[in-house]
Amino acid sequence: MRSASPFAGGGRHYTLAEQLRGIDEWEQAGWNHKFVQRPDEIASCAEVAGLSRSKTSYRGIGECRTIRYLVARSVDQPFLEEICTLKQLERLDLNGPVTAANIDCLGNLTRLRHLRIDSARNVTDFSPLLLMPALKRLFIENAKHISTLAWLNDAHQLEALGVEGSMWIPLTLHSLKPIAGLRSLQGLFLTSVRLQDKDLSSLATLSRLKLLQCARFAPQAEFERLHQAKPDLECTWFDTRNWK
Template identity: 45%
Template sequence: MDLNEHYRFWLHTRKPECDYYERATDIPVSASCARIGRENDSFAGLGKLSKLVELEASNANQDMLEEISRLSALQYLDLGWPLVAKDLTPLLALENLQVLKIDSPRHMTDFSPLSKLPKLERLFLTNAKHCDNLDWLRPLKNQLIALGIEGSTWTKHTIPTLEPLNGFALEALFLTNTKLADQDLSPLATMRNLRFLGTALNAPKAEFMALKARNAGLECSWFDEALWATFKDPRPPKQS
């Protein structure tokens, strides 16, 4: 297991396998954990399962998200590929939610409702094509323990700048398959709790070595001098 996977497990972003159900009505009312993928109205009745603490739900549309919003005991929610709902506001009802993973939100343009979840500690966004800045994360500065803003297997995600994360209390940050427009890692040096950085090669070697010098306790594969024997600095961003 590499460091990236080790930290994902340590942060409990991957839960033990839950049973998979074809329809919400098949899920026992006593179930605390379940997996379901939307097919037409297969999610109908999901909101009545008040014992659910962990839920993996794929292909969720707006109506399914409304059902999920009624699960007040939910602590772990994985909205798997793809999320086709357009509005995250219903999730504000999940006042006990601690872990949220969203994969490929196709139509989502406003992620700011997530910054109002009172107990959210671990947030992972994958292939969020319309998440074009990180400013909306600022209210979570002292709340998040782990954050992932990541591209998909085939598509890089461009992040304009990490400046909005200045001073965050993060312990781990994942930037897999990302491109950093300003190639500036200095905001990460202000994160005094940061212990792991899992990132694509999105800044020059000098930026990584400067970060290493400022945070001796931080682990990142790009701090290894030997690794740079086979890699070059990424191309600088195009000037507008």
């Protein structure tokens, strides 16, 4: 019999943003933000673990077959490839810097529902992520080589999407038009982003969108038009007091 999910339970109320970002799962799983450097420091029956690479200290993580939620730090190419042998993974957080350049192997993680990639310096093609059949939540932060969302135009399985810059360096995106019409999208996170065309009209086509968390990257009139088109959508910039 399969064990209970490490993400089950919990007592406090979570906001819509926390739920869509998966913070509720994170806390309910009991993740204590503790990293180890070697797989032999991970309990044999652990379902949640954090592993920080020092040179080749990650070797052996592929033998940890009970882990369903992994937080990995300083991920290079060999480390990523060994992580991707863990086909039971349901959630993977790759904390920066991520120096791996080829992410094709992530397609092996057929049960993965949640993926976060932070500070991917060398990845130029993110389209392999769309081949992950179970993926529902995707968050990419501070990626050096993203300037367009065109590779996401068929990502109809995603319920939550974040493409964001860092605290110090905003990400510049050409347009939001490529994600118009994504059928399942409920949460869109675009903090620390500069939007070149300053056009929000395509978001009105997202029929299931409940939450927009974003930078103030368009004129107030654009946010007003979006609010009129989607009055039930949550967005900080719909409140005129936030423009003062």
